[in-house]
Amino acid sequence: MRNSEDQRHLLAQAVLHVRSQRATSRRTLADVMRLSPTTAGQYVDHLMAEGLLHEQGLEKGPMGRPKRVLHTRAAAGWFVGIEFNAERIQGVRIDFSGTKTDGRIISLPESVTPKAVITEISRMISSLAQGAVGPLLGVGVGVPGIVDPVAGIARDYAFIQGWKEVPLARLLQARYGVTVTLDNNLRAIAFAERWFGAAGELTDYVILGPRSGFGISIVIGGRILTGVEHAAGEIGRWPWSEGEDLHDALSSPAVWRRLTGKTRRAGLPADLHGALAALAGQRDETRAAIITDYARVLGSLHLLLDTHSYFLHGPLTALGDEFCADIMECTGAVVPSLKDKPPRLLRSQLGDDAGALGAASLAMEAWAP
Numbered sequence: 001m002r003n004s005e006d007q008r009h010l011l012a013q014a015v016l017h018v019r020s021q022r023a024t025s026r027r028t029l030a031d032v033m034r035l036s037p038t039t040a041g042q043y044v045d046h047l048m049a050e051g052l053l054h055e056q057g058l059e060k061g062p063m064g065r066p067k068r069v070l071h072t073r074a075a076a077g078w079f080v081g082i083e084f085n086a087e088r089i090q091g092v093r094i095d096f097s098g099t100k101t102d103g104r105i106i107s108l109p110e111s112v113t114p115k116a117v118i119t120e121i122s123r124m125i126s127s128l129a130q131g132a133v134g135p136l137l138g139v140g141v142g143v144p145g146i147v148d149p150v151a152g153i154a155r156d157y158a159f160i161q162g163w164k165e166v167p168l169a170r171l172l173q174a175r176y177g178v179t180v181t182l183d184n185n186l187r188a189i190a191f192a193e194r195w196f197g198a199a200g201e202l203t204d205y206v207i208l209g210p211r212s213g214f215g216i217s218i219v220i221g222g223r224i225l226t227g228v229e230h231a232a233g234e235i236g237r238w239p240w241s242e243g244e245d246l247h248d249a250l251s252s253p254a255v256w257r258r259l260t261g262k263t264r265r266a267g268l269p270a271d272l273h274g275a276l277a278a279l280a281g282q283r284d285e286t287r288a289a290i291i292t293d294y295a296r297v298l299g300s301l302h303l304l305l306d307t308h309s310y311f312l313h314g315p316l317t318a319l320g321d322e323f324c325a326d327i328m329e330c331t332g333a334v335v336p337s338l339k340d341k342p343p344r345l346l347r348s349q350l351g352d353d354a355g356a357l358g359a360a361s362l363a364m365e366a367w368a369p
Contacts, residue, residue: 012368014043018053018070019098019364020200025070044070050369052076052096072097077134079367080125081360083142083185083353084108084117085212086159091124092356093132098195098364102128103353114163118171125176139172139180140363142188142355144213148230149183155230159212181366185355186217186233186313187224191365192358193311194219197350204307208298208345210255211314214247218305235297250293252276252315258286273352277318292334294327299335302343309344313354317347 014029023029030040047053055068076096083090086108093102104127106120125139145157152169169180186209193199193207199219207217214236218225225232236247248254253268259279269275298310312324324345332339348354 008368011043011047014040014047015052015072015367015369016365019072020195023070025068029070047369052369074099075133077137078132079138079140079360079363080128080136081140081142081188081356081358081363082121082124083188083355083359084121085144085185086112086157087212089117089120089124090353090356091128092353092360093128094357094360094364095133096137098361100196100357100360102131103356104128105353112160114160114166117160117163118166118168121172122175125172136176136178138178138363138367139176140188140359140361140366141168141172141180141182142185142359142362143168143182144185146229146231146234147182147184149181149187149226152180152182154182179363179366181359181362183224183226183359183362184215184217184230184233185358186215187226188358188362189313189350189354190217190219190224190358191361192350192354193348195361195364196357197311197348197354198346199309199311202308204305205309205311206301206305206307208310208312209314210247210251210312210316212251212253214251216301218307220305220307235301246297250290250297255290255316258290261286273315273318276315280318280320280323291323291326291330295330295334298327298343298345299331299338302331302338303335307343309346311346311348313348313350321347323347 013033017023017029017032023032026041026044027037030037033040044053052073053070054073055070074095074097079094081092088105088107090105092100094100104124106124143154146155148155152167154163154166154168157163169182172180186207189209190207199205203222205219209215216233216235218233236245238246240246240249252272256272256276257264257266259282324347328342328345331342
């Protein structure tokens with residue numbers, strides 16, 4: 001006999017399998033969870049009685065009797081995902097079936113304080129509650145910088161003055177009375193790529209995130225790598241050339257400044273994505289140097305991780321698929337041992353709300369009945 005906590009975990013896993021469509025019937029649920037058909041049927045009956053699942057239609061297989069198809073009930077509740085940096089806060093609402101039903105974005109003023117950020121996050125959640133169906137079931141937050149997801153504490157973020165040791169999960173949980181899940185925003189994006197992007201069937205992949213800084217998130221065996229100090233993936237701090245780190249040369253702002261010949265102190269355009277899109281056709285020595293730099297990074301990562309795919313996120317996706325293709329081709333020249341089988345770099349098809357979608361996915365995966 002399993003204890004109640006084990007039962008909650010197994011019921012939550014059953015919902016995840018149905019939501020992801022890995023399980024579409026009682027039989028396939030039993031197979032994927034390695035349960036007896038009787039036990040799987042009991043779980044389904046319980047979740048149906050709670051209004052979380054329903055069966056409808058017929059799924060005709062190649063052999064045997066038709067099966068009734070399992071679905072989650074979209075109206076059973078909703079999750080909110082918040083992702084922020086020093087410039088803006090983005091939020092989305094997804095229903096119990098994992099469908100996005102609303103999204104919002106607000107700009108933050110310069111020199112914003114930690115207190116003001118928390119206030120705006122609360123306002124965003126309240127705004128997303130308008131028009132929601134069912135109860136709020138969980139909140140996920142993608143936080144920049146170093147995050148302790150176990151303790152629910154935002155440890156450090158250099159671009160918001162005073163942002164250190166912020167107990168964000170506790171503060172939000174006290175206000176909303178639901179589980180609040182925190183993680184680094186790039187690790188949140190890895191969840192978004194799994195639920196809403198092209199990594200649904202992958203167990204090993206890397207998110208490449210040259211945004212205002214430069215970081216990566218690493219998925220190995222289906223699990224996100226966090227590190228002992230929760231700082232895995234902070235490659236923007238790699239020493240790169242004399243007097244600069246990697247993010248000084250290859251973050252999205254740095255690439256735009258290099259392509260346009262601007263100095264490091266030059267102000268950024270209001271729409272960095274659009275400004276980079278206007279440069280997608282540029283072909284010169286500066287672009288070639290950027291491609292070579294990215295090939296060095298990609299090749300080094302691949303020698304270390306040997307993963308299936310790398311997904312490019314952030315404003316640099318505006319440079320198009322050719323940007324990724326050129327990096328892959330150059331990797332073989334920069335790292336000769338990868339010439340015959342270069343790493344696979346894909347431009348993510350998710351939009352600017354990928355971090356918020358990933359944060360909502362964090363909440364969705366953390367929920368238990």
